[in-house]
Amino acid sequence: MSADTDLTTGPLEYRSHEGRMNILGFWIFIGAEVALFSTLFATYAVMFGRTGDSPVPAELFELPMVLIMTFLLLTSSFTCGIAIHEMRRGSLKGLLTWLAITLVLGLGFLGFEIYEFVHYIHEGASLQSSAFWSGFFLLTGTHGLHVLLGISWATLLIVQLRQRGLTPVTSRKMFIVGLYWHFLDVIWIFIFTSVYLIGMVV
């Protein structure tokens, strides 16, 4: 690290070399996750149109539902950003409030996604029904599992934040959960665009 790196000012999560390295390391992990999701997107794209006897996506995809899910996740990404903003102002209460709102929105998203999956399965589109739907459920399901993991992780962190308050360590952990949550929204933007919108157009 360069000599002019100042560890005494700035946000708490950047006050130690360890904290900074953890955050850089998490960025590299996110890069790997982007590569992982790209293989699922590629599989989905290759399977596109190969629906066999099962319903075609344009029959099942509904814009209002997809928009609700998108707005829930977009808003949760925004409130997560506000949570980090509150953390940097030194407000534990603000952080916990906005983080709780984020998780409620995340749970709302998951609820809609589960409803959507159940609905599709009732309509004859499940993991087993065709190559296309396998690709669809694999891609959206992997994203959904990441959301579930993010909710669980942040919930555990809320417990720790309540016990320990804002320290360089808890701030760093919170910042990293925040990165993860925003990353889930980045992936969803591409699912919304390349799965749902293109699925309704083509």
Next chain:
Amino acid sequence: MSSEHSEGFPKKHIVGFIASIVLTIVAAWAALSSGLPTPWIITAIMVLAVIQACIQLFMFMHMTETDSGGIQVGNMLQAFFVAAVVVAGSIWTMSFGYSHNHDGGGNDAEMENHEDMDH
């Protein structure tokens, strides 16, 4: 305690949030109501998605902060390059020349008839 840009009103977040909502609505409109040719629609909404991803990375995730900001940006550029190569390369090798025979309801019925005849 805090760096200057994180004091007070979270302007960057609110601008980013409003921009994301607008871009999402524009993408949905372009896809379903614009009446543009399909290749144009696909190109346009993918561009909008990349812009939205950049909003997340730069405005919400503080990608350029600290002196490892450059490494972080470089790493994400590399990750998205890999993603683009994997997706475009897969479509090119696996789907080039493949046509979708079930765009509308009418064709579906035809497909089913063919299958009935096969069995």
